[in-house]
Amino acid sequence: MSELRERWQDPLLTALTILLAVLIFVLAPLRAERIPGIQEIGFALVTVLTGAVLVLSGKRVALWTLLVALLLAAIASVRRHFHPSMVDVYLDATAWLLISLALMSEVGRVVFAPGRVTYHRVVGAILLYLVIGLAFSAIFTFIGAASENAFSGYIVKDSASLADTMIYFSFGALTGIGSGDITALHPVARSLVLVEAMVGQLYPATLLARIVTLEIEDRRRP
Numbered sequence: 028m029s030e031l032r033e034r035w036q037d038p039l040l041t042a043l044t045i046l047l048a049v050l051i052f053v054l055a056p057l058r059a060e061r062i063p064g065i066q067e068i069g070f071a072l073v074t075v076l077t078g079a080v081l082v083l084s085g086k087r088v089a090l091w092t093l094l095v096a097l098l099l100a101a102i103a104s105v106r107r108h109f110h111p112s113m114v115d116v117y118l119d120a121t122a123w124l125l126i127s128l129a130l131m132s133e134v135g136r137v138v139f140a141p142g143r144v145t146y147h148r149v150v151g152a153i154l155l156y157l158v159i160g161l162a163f164s165a166i167f168t169f170i171g172a173a174s175e176n177a178f179s180g181y182i183v184k185d186s187a188s189l190a191d192t193m194i195y196f197s198f199g200a201l202t203g204i205g206s207g208d209i210t211a212l213h214p215v216a217r218s219l220v221l222v223e224a225m226v227g228q229l230y231p232a233t234l235l236a237r238i239v240t241l242e243i244e245d246r247r248r249p
Contacts, residue, residue, distance in 0.1 A: 040151030059188040096125035120168040127162035164197035177213035201227040
């Protein structure tokens with residue numbers, strides 16, 4: 028496993044970025060359109076994503092975190108077919124938050140570690156940016172599920188469009204372009220929107236500074 032991790036660590040960053048981008052920007056909108064089979068494909072991709080993170084990490088904490096996340100997502104999927112309720116929303120949001128935290132921990136460790144800056148590590152930095160937006164979308168889901176008046180223009184409920192809408196709102200805050208038709212009303216949601224917006228502005232500058240530093244350090248080595 029150690030040899031496999033050493034060989035595939037950098038390429039896995041690119042593979043994970045592609046998988047997560049497909050989940051966020053392709054499968055989530057298609058699920059909102061209620062296209063049959065999309066939820067099953069999404070769950071399969073999440074399983075592959077989890078396996079890739081385990082290869083990247085190899086740590087027990089990441090292993091158990093991702094296994095718990097998969098279990099929660101599976102329970103929510105089964106419950107949704109027989110006894111749909113807001114519990115499913117909390118289970119899904121918890122699963123995605125756990126996956127996001129595991130990804131942030133492991134991807135951040137690889138991207139910002141000492142060594143030569145490769146194409147895959149730069150793509151991994153993009154992956155980290157996507158994961159930040161995904162984590163905030165899960166947190167906004169929690170807030171909206173706890174309070175119906177957390178957002179104007181949208182009520183969080185167990186629906187096919189929930190993931191797509193929360194992702195849309197979260198990345199609108201992260202990039203600074205806003206979501207337009209949805210506004211945060213809950214005080215906690217407003218604070219988190221500000222925090223996410225600041226992260227979205229500071230991350231590129233911090234990333235650029237770190238990458239330049241790593242490249243300079245690598246060139247100075249004999």
